[in-house]
Amino acid sequence: MRPFRWLPHDGRRHAVNADLVALEQAATLCGVELVVPAARPTKLEWCWPTCSDCDAAWRAAEGILPFPRQEGAASGSRGVRSKTAQHQV
Structure with a gap:
């Protein structure tokens, strides 16, 4: 299981600890204090921009x-390079 999950709050999708339950007070990874809602987020709320x-x-x-990736950075966390980059080595 991953340590974090995403939760729409105050116009943005924020990351919080995965083990939080409804009505629990917590802080997002960016430090915003919130209370985990009892109701599931709406489809529209899931479309809110992600908190950078x-x-x-x-x-x-x-x-x-990090995103966006700098030019020439390996794609993904596995260090996979494009075929073009592989041929240039």
């Missing part, structure tokens, strides 16, 4: 490269 600070903290904790 939560995304950066989540990626660092999971060992995933």
Whole structure:
């Protein structure tokens, strides 16, 4: 199981600890205090933009490269290179 999950809150999707339950008070990875809602988020709320600070903290904790990736960076966390890059080595 992954240590974090995403939760829409205040116009953004934030990362929170995966083991939080409804009505529990917590902080997102970016430090925003919230109470986990009892109702499931709506489809529209899942379309809210991702909090960039939560995304950066989540990626660092999971060992995933930052987004957007810099030109020439390996794609994904597995270090897979494009066929073009492989032929240039």
